[in-house]
Amino acid sequence: MIYFDHNASTPVRPEVVEAMRECLADVSANPSSLHRGGQRARAVVERAREQVAALLQARPDDVVFTSGGTEGDHAGLIGAAWALESQGRRIAFAALEHHAVHGAAEVLARSGFEVGHLPVLADGWVPPAALDALPADTTVVAVMLANNETGVLQPVAEIARRAHGRGLRLLCDAVQAAGKIPVDFEVLGADYLVVSGHKFGGPKGAGALIVRPGAPFEPLFRGSGHERGRRGGTENVPGIVGLGLAAELAAREQRAEAVRLLALRERFERGLREAVPDLVVHGARAPRLPNTVNASFPGARSDHLLMALDARGIEVSAGAACASGAVEPSPVLAAMRVPRELAVCALRFSMGRTTTEAEAEQVVAAVGEAVRAVRAASAGGGA
Amino acid sequence: MREVYADHAATTRVVPEALAAMVPLLGAAFGNASSAHRRGEAAREVVEQARASVAALLGALPEEIVFTATGSEANNLALKGVLAGLDHGRAHGRRRLVVSAIEHPSVLETARHLESRGFPLTVLPVGTDGVVDLECVGRALGDDVALVSVMWVNNEVGTIQPVREIAALAHAAGALFHCDAVQAAGRVPISVGELGADLLSLAGHKLGGPPGAAALYVRRRLRLVPLVHGGHQERSRRAGTEDLAALAGLGVAAGRAQRRLAADEAARLGALGERLRAGLLAACPRACLNGDAVRRVPVIVNLCFRGVDGEALLHELDREGISVSTGSACSAASPGPSHVLTAMGLPPADAHASVRFSLGEGNDEADIDWILEATPAAVMRLRAMNDPGVRRSA
Numbered sequence: 001m002i003y004f005d006h007n008a009s010t011p012v013r014p015e016v017v018e019a020m021r022e023c024l025a026d027v028s029a030n031p032s033s034l035h036r037g038g039q040r041a042r043a044v045v046e047r048a049r050e051q052v053a054a055l056l057q058a059r060p061d062d063v064v065f066t067s068g069g070t071e072g073d074h075a076g077l078i079g080a081a082w083a084l085e086s087q088g089r090r091i092a093f094a095a096l097e098h099h100a101v102h103g104a105a106e107v108l109a110r111s112g113f114e115v116g117h118l119p120v121l122a123d124g125w126v127p128p129a130a131l132d133a134l135p136a137d138t139t140v141v142a143v144m145l146a147n148n149e150t151g152v153l154q155p156v157a158e159i160a161r162r163a164h165g166r167g168l169r170l171l172c173d174a175v176q177a178a179g180k181i182p183v184d185f186e187v188l189g190a191d192y193l194v195v196s197g198h199k200f201g202g203p204k205g206a207g208a209l210i211v212r213p214g215a216p217f218e219p220l221f222r223g224s225g226h227e228r229g230r231r232g233g234t235e236n237v238p239g240i241v242g243l244g245l246a247a248e249l250a251a252r253e254q255r256a257e258a259v260r261l262l263a264l265r266e267r268f269e270r271g272l273r274e275a276v277p278d279l280v281v282h283g284a285r286a287p288r289l290p291n292t293v294n295a296s297f298p299g300a301r302s303d304h305l306l307m308a309l310d311a312r313g314i315e316v317s318a319g320a321a322c323a324s325g326a327v328e329p330s331p332v333l334a335a336m337r338v339p340r341e342l343a344v345c346a347l348r349f350s351m352g353r354t355t356t357e358a359e360a361e362q363v364v365a366a367v368g369e370a371v372r373a374v375r376a377a378s379a380g381g382g383a
Numbered sequence: 384m385r386e387v388y389a390d391h392a393a394t395t396r397v398v399p400e401a402l403a404a405m406v407p408l409l410g411a412a413f414g415n416a417s418s419a420h421r422r423g424e425a426a427r428e429v430v431e432q433a434r435a436s437v438a439a440l441l442g443a444l445p446e447e448i449v450f451t452a453t454g455s456e457a458n459n460l461a462l463k464g465v466l467a468g469l470d471h472g473r474a475h476g477r478r479r480l481v482v483s484a485i486e487h488p489s490v491l492e493t494a495r496h497l498e499s500r501g502f503p504l505t506v507l508p509v510g511t512d513g514v515v516d517l518e519c520v521g522r523a524l525g526d527d528v529a530l531v532s533v534m535w536v537n538n539e540v541g542t543i544q545p546v547r548e549i550a551a552l553a554h555a556a557g558a559l560f561h562c563d564a565v566q567a568a569g570r571v572p573i574s575v576g577e578l579g580a581d582l583l584s585l586a587g588h589k590l591g592g593p594p595g596a597a598a599l600y601v602r603r604r605l606r607l608v609p610l611v612h613g614g615h616q617e618r619s620r621r622a623g624t625e626d627l628a629a630l631a632g633l634g635v636a637a638g639r640a641q642r643r644l645a646a647d648e649a650a651r652l653g654a655l656g657e658r659l660r661a662g663l664l665a666a667c668p669r670a671c672l673n674g675d676a677v678r679r680v681p682v683i684v685n686l687c688f689r690g691v692d693g694e695a696l697l698h699e700l701d702r703e704g705i706s707v708s709t710g711s712a713c714s715a716a717s718p719g720p721s722h723v724l725t726a727m728g729l730p731p732a733d734a735h736a737s738v739r740f741s742l743g744e745g746n747d748e749a750d751i752d753w754i755l756e757a758t759p760a761a762v763m764r765l766r767a768m769n770d771p772g773v774r775r776s777a
Contacts, residue, residue, distance in 0.1 A: 236626075242409075
């Protein structure tokens with residue numbers, strides 16, 4: 001199998017597996033316990049907090065461990081919106097945000113919050129000036145750093161400036177960016193930042209929410225004083241250890257890896273264009289993550305392509321993995337005003353640390369074959 | 384030095400079978416459990432197998448199990464999920480929440496938070512025995528009560544609450560019943576049907592599984608509003624990419640806990656706990672048991688050693704290789720006296736003089752021997768230091 005779906009989930013790095021296995025076997029106490037076993041568990045949790053903070057140029061105290069990106073988006077958006085409730089009951093974000101942000105907004109909407117929308121340009125990014133048009137009772141906006149489907153980078157720092165200029169708080173879902181490209185919490189200026197371990201070689205079940213000091217926040221899960229009162233629940237120590245190590249490894253390697261992947265992607269994209277000259281790459285004119293290509297192959301529906309590639313031993317994704325099974329075009333592409341007939345022919349290729357040049361070449365060849373086969377079947381009335 | 388882990392109520396060690404199930408999943412399967420490809424299929428199988436095991440432990444149906452990351456999250460989901468559902472249908476007159484004063488902070492703090500959001504709250508007192516009084520429950524159950532939440536086994540003193548009776552009273556009054564069974568699961572046999580629970584929480588790391596995996600039982604057809612939304616995982620009741628390894632560990636641990644309950648492991652541990660309690664009470668003058676002597680799980684022994692600082696005793700025992708807690712691990716960092724012991728009427732000085740021993744699978748007779756040898760000596764040393772007559776330092 002060739003795995004070209006790293007935006008869905010990355011293979012856990014062997015070093016991380018080993019660290020978690022060791023932790024599960026050796027560190028068995030509750031980090032809140034005062035005895036030596038508990039102190040040892042506390043020490044490994046706090047070391048991981050430093051590792052995560054270092055990856056994001058944040059302060060360890062500002063790192064709140066979560067069970068992953070979905071919880072992080074919920075904790076950040078809901079926690080901020082409720083904490084700011086006295087100033088207004090309206091949040092805003094663009095259609096291209098991850099499901100988790102849409103889900104958190106639904107939770108808020110059930111409690112009577114209004115949800116406003118930010119526009120998306122055809123190139124796949126949110127224009128910062130759009131913030132100026134938000135109603136006055138808006139309190140929080142959410143803008144992701146890199147889109148999970150297209151890889152398009154959002155102008156988060158500029159959006160943060162505008163948001164703060166009018167007293168709004170900004171949640172930045174950096175789940176797809178963290179560990180792939182350098183992420184600097186200070187430079188971005190977001191008030192809340194969300195990352196997830198399994199998107200950069202760490203385990204599932206561990207992520208982090210970074211909360212800027214002074215940013216209003218109410219915990220999603222109440223309980224004892226865990227995470228400085230910001231997230232009740234016993235720490236997932238092995239998961240946190242894995243997350244921390246993955247963060248440290250990513251911090252060390254991400255610059256070189258981004259350069260490598262960018263070169264690989266450019267070759268890959270060129271190859272695709274040669275194999276399927278009429279393909280359309282979404283977000284091609286915008287700055288993008290170095291590992292992601294989202295392209296439509298006119299006349300070849302993505303579900304058919306997915307099967308044809310699967311038969312050739314290649315794992316890719318149609319839109320986001322979380323949305324697969326649905327026949328509707330991706331909301332992200334719809335927001336970019338990609339015509340429906342083109343949007344239903346889109347595939348997402350996402351490479352990662354384990355991707356080789358040879359694999360990229362094999363995928364190009366397989367995509368060429370698959371597109372031809374699907375188009376032939378469709379033309380023959382087979383579809 | 385002998386190492387005796389007597390803090391199983393804080394967390395149990397991951398049992399070897401659970402670890403063995405987890406290790407291959409830590410690295411190998413990296414497909415997103417919700418994606419269509421083959422790895423996704425395999426991942427789904429892991430999740431569903433774990434769900435079946437947890438359901439079996441509780442006598443529930445697999446589709447009634449919602450996985451969460453922690454027991455605290457399960458408790459938050461139970462309370463907020465039910466009340467948010469009521470809030471949605473505004474015609475509903477039932478908005479009151481009834482909880483006991485000795486609930487875990489994840490229930491108590493959530494209840495107080497909901498109170499600040501307009502859901503009235505009744506906090507049930509407990510007697511000096513650490514048990515909720517059924518008469519108080521009866522009096523609290525007006526026709527405005529939406530949900531009653533009482534834990535099965537208290538985490539600090541180990542008292543068993545009359546949850547069956549409370550469930551029956553709640554239902555008779557038209558309210559729902561949630562049971563925090565985090566300390567009960569794996570220690571006492573649970574049947575949600577017999578109990579009459581509408582919702583019930585458990586956590587993997589209290590029954591031999593890993594941290595990071597927990598579950599909420601939600602009775603079929605019960606309306607529950609999710610706290611974490613935006614994905615179709617867990618039948619849209621809890622979104623987020625599944626932590627396969629942790630769920631597999633939870634599943635294996637649940638299956639194993641069920642088998643061991645059937646094999647009288649509880650009786651073995653109970654005998655150890657009784658020996659520990661009787662031995663310490665006999666050997667330590669002025670020590671007394673916190674909580675009812677009968678209505679309790681014998682593996683949690685919370686003792687007040689008057690005249691001794693509980694935290695000092697904890698560290699003294701730690702030096703002897705014995706791991707215990709003052710109050711619960713969760714509240715270890717908070718400076719105030721335990722809310723559980725306070726609710727039981729202990730003066731702050733006595734609450735601060737209390738230590739919890741909690742036994743589990745790894746403990747044996749030799750562990751109890753060592754605790755019984757080391758503890759009275761440590762108590763005596765600390766009392767001597769505190770006695771002005773023998774104090775050496777300024």
